[in-house]
Amino acid sequence: MRNFLILVVFGVILVLSFIISMNTGYTKLSPADTLRTLFGGGTDNENLILFKFRLPRIVVSALVGGGLALSGCIIQGISKNPLADPGLLGINAGAGLMVILYVLFLGSKTMSAVFILPFLALVGAGITAVLIYVLSYKKGEGIVPMRLILTGIAVQSGISALTTVLVIRLDETQFDFVANWQAGSIWGSSWRFVMALLPWLLLLVPYVIYKARVLDVLSMGEDVALSLGVPVERERRRFLAVSVALAASCVSVSGGIGFVGLIAPHMARRLVGSRHTILLPTCALAGAVLVLAADTVARVILQPVELPTGIMVAIIGAPYFLYLLSKSRQ
Template sequence: MERVPLLRSENQKRRRNVTVLVVLGLFIVTAFMISMNTGYIRLSPVELIQTLFGMGTKKQSLILFEFRLPRIVISLLIGAGLAVSGCIMQGISRNALADPGILGINAGAGLTVMMFISFYPATAAAPVFMLPIVALVGAGLTAILIYSLAYKRHHGIAPIRLLLTGIAVAAGISAATIVMTLRLSPEKYQFVATWMAGSIWGANWKFVLALLPWLVVLLPFVFYKARVMNVLNLGDQTATGLGAPVEKERLVLLAAAVGLAGSCVAVSGSIGFVGLIAPHLARRLVGQKHQMLLPAAALAGALLVITADTIGRWILQPSEIPTGIVVAVIGAPYFLYLLAKSKS
């Protein structure tokens, strides 16, 4: 008899969580429509619909299909990728403040991408499909360094040690990046400065195709590992007692997080705090279970980045504010709030 109310409660919670995902999806669709009409040259709703169905002018088609739509799609993809990456890092480290930007993963990926594109006379000449691989190398090496410095035998990884190690490594990489920028030509320096601020610079379909395969492979894999992440959240001893190969699963999930963060940074620049804010928002909406938490975080991250990019393009027309700066305006105070609440 006691199981009936319990099952009813679980069904109600599941329906509520599905409703949350649907609402987030509707918000994204709304932001998508607003973003398509945001820019120096405005398209009325009628012109927008006509252009989508191939009945617009050549100028309208060029603006929508070659400039705005690729950027909007990239915003959604990197928002989802960075959010899920942050959710993984918070789960495997049991650290509410973990984030690929704060821990230095983004900085490591950014450094290698900057070194790569600096060898080309123009940034557009850099092989687009090589950028995620280059970023993955930098992000992977940074993650290995942070993991090895934060790990202690017989004690594992303490959340506060991981956070402080990541901040220190990120500071060192940022210093190295600044030193390297001093050797760049004025044209490349302008590009790198904008890129480091978190500008979605790869706004064409080639960059969408370069990023999409990484997310198509890694996101379903991470969603498949949701039950494993639930077990890891119970603590190393409990997870080991339940038969989970803790270190192996942690390394596999860390590799997935690094792959997501590195590939996103390659086309978006250094956008921070997405991996921090989106998982926390999703956790408040759908709870701790990763079967719902991961999709909710992906949707929340996509919504955050597309909203920030739209605001950045609208607020100072015809100029624009890099998306990373808009996200930082939201994320920095939230990070300080979480840091103040942290007890570890």
């Protein structure tokens, strides 16, 4: 009952975050104006502000936060490492590399083909994940969690170096886009990007929730999982593929937002424990609230200039993570 109440509280906080974000921006809309506009009574200007600019970005922020948080939670579960994160393993960097190659060879004007981006990001993230998996695998031992993390860090460094070389070749317009993308700016703030991202989450999230008990068993260790009849390597590969797909699809529309897959699972685990049946939905809601709150603050803190959401996520999440580190030393 306590865990269910925590889940409900996170849901209420997310709804309140939606309401606050709809009423926040360079052009002021009062709560009464927002409510009237939602029910079809707004002026043309109010409809434009709310339905074309704010609501799509709010929805994208929440979906991205939930997806990245679930991706991080899955990786932490299969690697048994609380510091594992799609950004740390280089998965986000691999997805970003494909986006940069797309911009370099096809030009930033082709970004109108938004439905292609998740697939391109998935290819980059998938190749990165396969490379990490192969380099981390040792015959007779399988995947050692610590080796997985260290290999991910090394691969991420290599991808970052290659990305830097490619960025030098970009023209001014392309460079501006890539710079904003790498900083974690929610650049995909239209309903087309919502429709490009939503099918991925509708397909992958139910599967993850359905397989939550298997993730519980994997978290207990390989010996325990094998004794219970779980095909460890096969399930681990499946979960890794789902985590990669979640991270890639989210990163393709949000840019390089990190830290969510690290902080949200920690926060949820401290509140509801490590049972993934309740941990996964709580983690998704926590990630959605984190990114949505960060994006709202980023839009208004230095008006009329907008800060990248990724920077605000780091500002919000870093103190909490440092608190976790200090508690772990005790």
